[in-house]
Amino acid sequence: MATKLPSTSRSLPIALVRAREGVMSPIREMLSETSITEQQWRVLRVLTECGPLDSKTLADRASLLFPSLTRIVTTLNKGGLVTQTRDAADRRKQIVAITEVGKKIIDDHSEEAARIVVGFKSRLGPENYETLLDLLAMLDPANSDGDT
Amino acid sequence: MATKLPSTSRSLPIALVRAREGVMSPIREMLSETSITEQQWRVLRVLTECGPLDSKTLADRASLLFPSLTRIVTTLNKGGLVTQTRDAADRRKQIVAITEVGKKIIDDHSEEAARIVVGFKSRLGPENYETLLDLLAMLDPANSDGDT
DNA sequence: ATGGTTTCCTTAACTTATTAATCATTGCGA
DNA sequence: TCGCAATGATTAATAAGTTAAGGAAACCAT
DSSP states (O other), rough: OOOSSSSSSHHHOOOOOOHHHHHHHHHHHHTTSSSSSHHHHHHHHHHHOSSEEHHHHHHHHHHHHHHHHHHHHHHHTTTSSEEEESSSSTOOOOEEOOOHHHHHHHHHHHHHHHHHHHHHHHHHHOHHHHHHHHHHHHHHHHHHSSSS | OOOOOOOGGGGGHHHHHHHHHHHHHHHHHHHSSSSSOOHHHHHHHHHHHHHHHHHHHHHHHHOOHHHHHHHHHHHHHHHHHHHHESSSTTTTOOEEEEHHHHHHHHHHHHHHHHHHHHHHHHHHHHHHHHHHHHHHHHHHHHHHTTTO
């Protein structure tokens, strides 16, 4: 048999899946009032925070793979929540920007989203919350590989 | 504008997504040598650990939704990695069990999987690793809602 | 400038996630 | 026993994840 593996209840991948489910559940509930999905919300969030971005940066910041981003941005564009413009200097590149309609969706729900975040913070305790974010960052290859 | 939301770089959902990606990447690489997927691996892991289970319990332990489990178990069954038997007493219920072929896949890779786990443990430090699992458990609704 | 390479993006194909609807079996009350 | 609600499982529909392949624009060395 030789199962040197940890019990599934102490398995890091499974713990991450369950934690994500726990965190996303209320957020999904909030988004169910809107017409946008969790990933669309992430894209709009990043665009609100960073302003217009090229697709590569946008995919990176929103933690989405390129093919997913293509579909999501296309959908958002059809709904009038973002605009897609080709870079004049390099016509391979594409600049995605949020529209007023898109901004309104973020604004209309930012308070409730913030409340949800506060809820988790108080559940864990503020310092535990920060610790968790730090530990999670250590698992992100982008944070621990690139810079020594 | 009124964005009371945390910067996406300190956003819990995004941090969870990125951490999961970082953790799953080497595991996926390991599984690419086999014919099974990440979720199929989870199902086989749970069955190895708990023995034959009814679908409901299995879905819960593997953190999979029922419709996903239906497909995954069907696929695994076709491949001869698990068996599906209907409960004699209640023919609505279904019992899923791992086969010898399925067990062999787990056994053949349990050492490498354990090595991957050790790698993360040493990256975080053992006590940080345990702290992380504890904090993640606090986000799991199954752990904090049911029992006060 | 031309062929080859790289970069950016999109498609394609397959699997999974999520929600809702549907089917089958069971249990229960009139 | 006949309907009818409840339960377990599946199917359906749409969105997203993942890997690989394809297409267009830019770059680069000859």
